[in-house]
Amino acid sequence: MKEWAIQLSNITKVYKGKKAVDGLSLNVEKGSVVALLGPNGAGKTTTVSMILGLIQPTSGSVKLLGGDPKDRSVRDRIGAMLQDVSVIDNLTVAETIDLFRHYYKTPLPLEQLLQISGLTNERSKMASTLSGGQQRRLGFAMAVAGDPEVLFLDEPTVGMDVTSRQLFWDTVKAMAGRGRTIVLTTHYLEEADQVADRIVVINDGKLAADGTPSQIKATTIGRTITFTAGSTVTNDHLYEIPGVTDAEWNGRRVRLYSNDTDRLIAELITRGVEMKDIEIQSGGLEEAFRSLVSSAKEDQ
Incomplete structure (x- = not known):
């Protein structure tokens, strides 16, 4: 029998007469890594905020680890890395992390948190100067300070260099390997493809697709x-x-999207389109995502 870390039942959130989230139902199994994808304004951040208990749904119900997200007993078991990181003035990196460690009953060691966040060399720097x-x-270090059972990551790698991203995702994969539940939003679709075992696509506040990366990519035959x-x-x-x-244009380099590239290449040649250095590629997660979002717009 499956154990659910997150249970959303027909949740709706209305702002000034407009539905930011519209009747969304979703269950997330414990120990899974779920990527929540969607275009800007699709309702991803609002959904995560409701799961965390930061805002209340207009209707519907949210359960986190079987309880109310606002309960202290639940909050002690979760961690969240949101888009805006606020630091406390006049505290070093190590002092900041240590402060957050003391909010939890069984925190990870300070040295481990410095290592997995790649901040060992910055431990004595003022956090505000980073x-x-x-x-x-x-x-990220603050989010995982309490060794959470469920971790939320909202656009986590924005601004990180390549080395930092690699360390970050290695750490996340290791946490998932220990049975932790990870929910992430990201605009870097290749990261979602590599890390997540489940992709959930939200568009206009509604569920547009839900499946493994392979299943999502199979929804489009686009090349x-x-x-x-x-x-x-x-x-x-x-x-x-x-x-x-x-x-899509990049200088004189152009990428054409099509559901039938065999027919399209024949059309290009027949019409005498001036082109060289031709490449044909199968659709990936980005193409599937694009197709799902555009299809939803056409259906409206």
């Missing part, structure tokens, strides 16, 4: 054709070609 990326890592376009090729010209669903 760079943006370092402050994100400090936020892309990328090539260097000649000087005669224009954006309007490309959109006139049957089968082109979207076009």
Whole structure:
């Protein structure tokens, strides 16, 4: 029998007459890593805030670890790394982390928290002097200070360099390996693809898709054709070609999205489109995400 870390039952949140979250139901199994994806304004942060008990749903119910998110007994067992990291003036990095450790009954050791956040060398620095990326890592140390059973990560790697990101995700994977439940939001879809064992897509406050990364990617058969376009090729010209669903430009390098690249490449050649260095790629999570979001807009 499955044990649920999070249970959302038909939750709705209304702001000034508009539904930020609209009848969302979702259960998250203990020990799973779930990526909550969606475009800006889709309702991801509002959903996480309701799960954490920071805001109340207009209707519906939220259970976190079987209880009320606002209960102290529940809060002691969770950790959250939100987008905004606030630091306390006149405290060093080590003092800041140690302060948060003392909020919990069984905190992780200070040295371990400094190590997993990559802040050992900054331990004596004033927290307020850290760079943006370092402050994100400090936020992570504070979030995991109590060795939480459920960890929420809202856009966690924004501002981090490549090395810091690798350390961060290695730590998250290790926590998941110890049975911790991880819920994350991110705009870096390749990270979600590599780390999460479940992808939940929210659009306009509603559930748009739910499944493993492989299942989500299988929802679209979209592929892309990328090539260097000649000087005669224009954006309007490309959109006139049957089968082109979207076009992205990077200098003269263009990527065309299509559900039938075989037909599209034939059309490009037949029409004499000036192109070279052609690449055809299968759709990934980004293409599936794009397709899900655009399909939801078309259905409205």
